[in-house]
Amino acid sequence: MASSFYSNAQHVDFESVLGMDDHGMVSMFEALMASGLRGFLGCPAVVYEDALVDFFEKASVRSGVIISTVGGQFVEISEELFAESFELPIDGLGDLSEMPKDAIFYARSIVSLSGEPISLSGRKNQMKMSFLLLCDIVAKAISVKAGSFKAITVEKFSLMTAVVCRIKMNWAKFLFGILKKMVTSGSKQAKGFAVQISLLLATFPSLELGESSEFPASKVLTKKTVLRFVSINVRDGAEEVAGAAKTKAVSKKRPAADVEAAVPKRKRTVKKKSVSSISSLELVEVAEEAIPVRVDAQLANLWRVGFIDSCTNDLYI
Structure with a gap:
């Protein structure tokens, strides 16, 4: 089923979220736009499910180009076509290992809820709410990772740093590299980019794509879904704090046997x-x-x- 390709996806309705009253959220989405990702994250949210399944079943990489057949028709997607379709920047860093260390250190304080630099081996609840959401976006819509999204990773935080600190990124190269991993046999990269691939396939006039289906509204970030995200995370944060306090209180109680063992006996x-x-x-x-x-x-x-x-x-x- 094509739905497995976007079970953890995120898409953005920029017109809706930029009209929010939350200054922090608006600033975060403006930073995404400034990074050159609006065309990629905010393109028309339409999915051609049958064509998408066909594409992934037969896709491979040859000489740096992705090739496949959809409905018996040959398809070739190059990095140039990918960049042009989503108006992606082609200048700047193409690899996260090139991210300046001082920028990462600076970003650790910017996103922090407490003001102290966050730990890159901790959980994302260390961050302000707008950056919690940004962490989700880079994990689900950009790097396309499966599994738990509660932990911070160096890769996710490097992507966040590029957005927060306005670091120039060659997003065309980086995102196309992820797409190549998706179609590479044996790769652990999760499959995604359902909306973007559907849009790319629609540029081939000879393809019969079948019926289109709307991308699930719950996975599109709008005023409504962002507020829901905030509500869920506030609740989860309160529950986590309460659970930690309860665990701490229980740990203070010492069994009688331990108390007796801890009292030193006077030797005579x-x-x-x-x-x-x-x-x-x-x-x-x-x-x-x-x-x-x-x-x-x-x-x-x-x-x-x-x-x-x-x-x-x-x-x-």
Whole structure:
């Protein structure tokens, strides 16, 4: 079923979301537009399901070009056609490994909910709500990853950095590279770009694409679906905080056996008096005698002012 190609997808209705009252959300979507991704993320949301299934079943990469057959007709998609169809930038970074480290460090503070740089090995709930949504967009609509979307990854955050810090990206090269992975045999890349591929196939006049179907409204970001996203994440965040507090409270309770084990028992020593009767034994506490320590005066002075070398602090006892 073609629906499996967009089960985790995201698409954007820019006209709708740019009319929101939420300044943070609007600024985030404006940054996506400034990055040159409006044509890719906001193209007409139509899917040709039969043609899409046919395309993926027979697609492969030859000499850097994607070829396939749809309805018995030959299809060839080049990076140039891909870039032109979605008006994608062709200048800038083409690989995320080229992302400036200082930009990533700067972005870690910009997106942070607390103001402290977020951890790139943590969960995305460290981020402000608008950047939580951006994290979803880059994961589902750009890098097309399957599985859990709650964790931050270096790849996702590098993509976010490109948007947040307005880093020039060769989005044509990067996105076309992902599409090539989708059709490469043995690749772990999840399949996606259902709307974009449908639009590309529609540019071939000889193809019989069959009936089109609308992209699921729940996967298109509008005022309504963004507000729903916010509501769900606020609720989940509250539940997570409550769960963490409950776990912490439970962990403070210590079993009786552990408490007893933690209390040190006072040791007593038996000392025998110089008497013949064993019944005259008496319990007394034994204290260690203090051992006088002689320290050279000059060494003691160096110790006091803090210049003693830890490797040569010999004490004479």
